[in-house]
Amino acid sequence: MPGIPPAPPGRLRTAPPVRADDGPGGAPGPAEASPSRPEASSAPRPDLWLALYFPHLCLDLIHQAGEAVADPLVIIQEKGRQQWVHAANRRARQRGICPLMPLAAALPLCRELITLPRHLSAEQQALDALAGWGLQFTDHVHQPPGEPLILLEIGRSLRLFGGVEALRGRVLEALGPLGFQVRAGIAPCPSASRLLAQWAPGTTVTDGDALLRLLREAPLETLEDDPKRQERLRGLGLRTLGDLLRLPREGLARRLGPELLRELDRLCGRVPDPLPRFNPPARFEHTRHLPFEVDRHAQLLLALESLLWMLAGWLRGRGLGVSRLRVALHHHRRVSTPLRVGLLSPSRDAEHLLEVCREVLERTVLEATVTALTVSAQDLSPLAHHQGQTLFTTGSEQRADLQQLLERLRARLGEDAVKGLACVADHRPERAWCFMKMGIGEGDPGSQVRPSTGVRPVWLLDPPMASPCPVTPVETDERIESGWWDDGDVRRDYVRASTPAGQGLWLYRDLRNPDGGWYLQGLFG
Structure with a gap:
């Protein structure tokens, strides 16, 4: 004002x-921030x-x-x-x-x-x-x-x-x-x-009493008033709200109207002043118009940063997290450039959202200057409030750090460039796994596969390598006979062995081979 x-x-x-x-x-x-001072003994x-x-x-x-x-x-x-x-x-x-x-x-x-x-x-x-x-x-x-x-x-x-x-x-x-x-x-x-x-x-x-004493010192210009009424008040020799409050109410209402009295009563807290609540939109979609055409990623990130912090507060007020964002870069007389930002799990961390958006934006080629950008939140889901940091790093915090790293890699390299592993219901080791997109939850069929009863290494050789018979004592592990229906018939006896240096080996004997040759298929860590 x-x-x-x-x-x-x-x-x-x-x-x-x-x-x-x-x-x-x-x-x-x-x-x-104001200087620190103790809270009053009586609650406000x-x-x-x-x-x-x-x-x-x-x-x-x-x-x-x-x-x-x-x-x-x-x-x-x-x-x-x-x-x-x-x-x-x-x-x-x-x-x-x-x-x-x-x-x-x-x-x-x-x-x-x-x-x-x-x-x-x-x-x-x-x-x-x-x-x-x-x-x-x-x-x-x-x-x-x-x-x-x-x-x-x-x-x-x-x-x-x-x-x-x-x-x-x-x-x-x-x-x-x-x-x-x-x-x-x-x-x-x-x-x-x-x-x-x-x-x-x-x-x-x-x-309330302290407020009234303070208001008496305020100048008349602080009132939401029209210029004509301000001139009349100054013509009466009034300069502060205290001068106005000392006047008789009846005469003040007769000269300047009852609305002024109602305004003063609301200001001093003498009468209720109910205000309607803000009705927030059901979804977050905000557009930021740029005053000048922008052709650099750094400038777009500055404009995007405030929108993401706004989104984080919007999500926190509803107890939600976002799993997918859509950022649209608008151009003059051209089709908008869409940027899709995906997360592995819901988040409302503005700094992390900005880092993931940065990776996506930096590998985007700007075909034209940008005049505006729009951020819309998609795939919202409830997200519990984080209660603060603890003395020691927990397993969930470590998983969150790994997850954020994977999200940034996906944003930089593309979603198809970063994949996970899923189990497949097949006893044959070379067919018991497959690649999958990151972010698939517990409902994925691969997560419901029962693990093998035997001990198997993660490091598998493809294809298995012919190996001489182990010279150290051999421990029988499991027998597999499967795959006759898909032209992948196998009949194998698996054993665990070790080299003189202590390297764990996973070998099998091919029962279909009359000679019963040994093959090395995996190494234990």
Whole structure:
């Protein structure tokens, strides 16, 4: 909200926004955090709202698209027949260009000024995705239409996350990889949390009386008001909300209407302020429009990264994992390029999803420049919450590491290049196995084959090698007579033996051969 004076120093617990610079021309800063202080002895009231305000949403979307624009840049919006500056990055502001300035007045200040139109649909889609992302922290999320803001009711989530400050820190930490500049405020009612996020970002107030004392210091510009009413209030000599709250309610309603009183009552928490819950879509499909045409894989990965972190939060809020992703690269006047990303088991690890997507993308030849990309999640299934790291690495964690390695190999080399082994219901060793695609579960028929009763080596020779009779004592292992129906008739007596050096051998005598020759078919490790 432009034009709102900052909060008075020394009275509020404030913290900087997630990123220090308010435009894509600067580097990201640390996640927003407030100084540590002990929790109050009395639990906060059940209703507690966290407001997340995104003051530079349109510029953040350009930054997420992989474009760290170093030149002066403005986002323009048409009002009537005139074009106005809606937002300006840091380089443009250094030239004296600011929001609400006519474009005709901005162009003489900077000849190399880059102008991009504002895309309201893209901003709203990003806000909807953020609202769905917020469901991992609470089941009550509200996104006011047309405002760069989401509201989260966190009162019922405090015990789960360890208190107000711990929850606030978790939210802002999770927001960091998304690439948005955010200002946060916490208050017992949604209207007050919104005001704090815009006027005094980083402030946390859990008590109604403390909130009222703080609101009295806020300037009148913090009210969601029309310009005419603001002029009338200033004409009465009012400058802060405290000046307004001291006026008689009857006279205030008679002069300025009852809606102002209702707004003040909602702001102070005197009356309920029910907000509808955000209704998330049944499936995740998000499109990121790129401000400039992109022809490099590195730029596409930057745009893809924020979408995957958004997807991870969306999945976590529903207790789901994804087994298959579809990434579509859109071109100008050409058919989209589809990228299919498959996993061996469901996952919602954003970093792992990004690594697998990186392998697929890097072996994709870009036939044309990319103007947008779409990520859609397919094959969703429930996924249990991971309770944290333990002191020692467990077997399941080791299997997960191996599985992630196999997924990256499949993404880099192709799904047909990495295969597993499956058992086949056949007694003949050379026919008792086959290749299979990775990812087949317990329902695969090969996993139901009963193992052989004998001890068999994994290392088999193909074809078996004629061998002299073993000189060490021989242990009879098993006899196989099979295959007469498929022209693969075998009759063999298998034995285990060892060389003088201790190498384990698996040999058989061919009973169909009158001479009864020995053949080496396998080696034991």
